[in-house]
Amino acid sequence: MSDPMIDVRGLTRSYGDHAVLRGVDLSVRRGEIFALLGPNGAGKTTAVNVLTTLVRPDAGTVTIAGHDVVRQAARVREVIALTGQYASVDEFQTGEENLAMMATLAHLPRSTVKARTAALLDRFDLTDAARRRVETYSGGMRRRVDLAISLVANPQVLILDEPTTGLDPQSRSELWDVVRELAADGITVLLTTQYLEEADRLADTIAVLDGGRVVARGTASELKALVPGQHVRVDVEDSHALASVQKIGLEISGIDEKDLAATIPTTEPLRTVRDVLARADEQGIPVTGVSVVKPSLDDVFLALTGSRTARTAGPRRSTPTTPSAPTQPAASPATTKAGLR
Structure with a gap:
């Protein structure tokens, strides 16, 4: 070498x-x-x-x-x-x-x-x-x-x-x-x-x-593999529906009032998607989209430093759900001295 x-x-x-x-x-x-x-x-x-x-x-x-x-x-x-x-x-x-x-x-x-x-x-x-x-x-x-x-x-x-x-x-x-x-x-x-x-x-x-x-x-x-878990993003029709999503009985980690979306942390994306859709259907909440969001560098940065960078050049990418369950990230060979906080 x-x-x-x-x-x-x-x-x-x-x-x-x-x-x-x-x-x-x-x-x-x-x-x-x-x-x-x-x-x-x-x-x-x-x-x-x-x-x-x-x-x-x-x-x-x-x-x-x-x-x-x-x-x-x-x-x-x-x-x-x-x-x-x-x-x-x-x-x-x-x-x-x-x-x-x-x-x-x-x-x-x-x-x-x-x-x-x-x-x-x-x-x-x-x-x-x-x-x-x-x-x-x-x-x-x-x-x-x-x-x-x-x-x-x-x-x-x-x-x-x-x-x-x-x-x-x-x-x-x-x-x-x-x-x-x-x-x-x-x-x-x-x-x-x-x-x-x-x-x-x-x-x-x-x-x-x-x-x-x-x-x-x-x-x-x-x-990115250093950050465990994923998130499910739930997009809804209006602000009333956004308020209702917060009451469906699942942990909500983030609310985006501008884009009318809620974020739910998960280690089992497919199961969480099914729960969201079932509960939204039961309560008549108009959901316009559900997607699985993988950890981003922004998430890594937050985990490692305790803060987000001042500048992000683009939106977080999300992966639309499919009938097959998404795979979890493999163990990472990335090195870390301080570890995740």
Whole structure:
């Protein structure tokens, strides 16, 4: 097995008496998309600052492409690129000028600057807008220019710090496609995000950071398997029916007054569905739909950290019931240090 592209062992960092990172361990493979999830104050930004050599760790070791971030900081900076939360581009220059300027600053041979700029403009679908000032670009186009700039020097590792902040859903989806293509080309991507759907749909591996510690890691499916049970969602016709559902004799874990739906926790989804339909029929409650809702990353995050993230990029997915009983999730190989609270 090849050495990890990013290897973090026992990373500790404090500011005064406040411990921000407390023994963080991470391992990211070449060509992997690795998401670091966590609430505000969990230590994500400090971790990124250490990885990019902007902050020195108090203890532990961090290597990127085999280079130590403290003893070989210059070599680390040669193989990484960082894109922050907001596009860092010169709005008064054109997209083409931004890329050419960064190519020059990266000391690319003058003979290659024009070709490299043209190739990146084409890759990010910016050729038609290449000679327009960036100030005329949409938010999604600015973000693509910013990402293109990060790739000017052909980095081995791309660190994206909440890259889709402020983007509309379409621009966010387009950026996800670009990130997948970069990983397919062998670039290692470390992504910090508060968008749960982003981590779910994009990342090969997810680590949850809370209180400066990695409390769980694994694939999205593995993490979801840490949360026991499922839920049955009951959609009704009106607010009167919603009030009646709360009195049918089953435990209700949530009420959505806007969408006229109630949620019932269960370990036996099929049996619960049958009970709901039978009791609703007996009491004349107009039910418009019943579905089984599997644990989401939002549920995982709540279980691990005691709070939900500030941002969820999309609604929870539900699985319509079928005549056959849904299967329970298999035991998960996901690792967790703190366990579920």
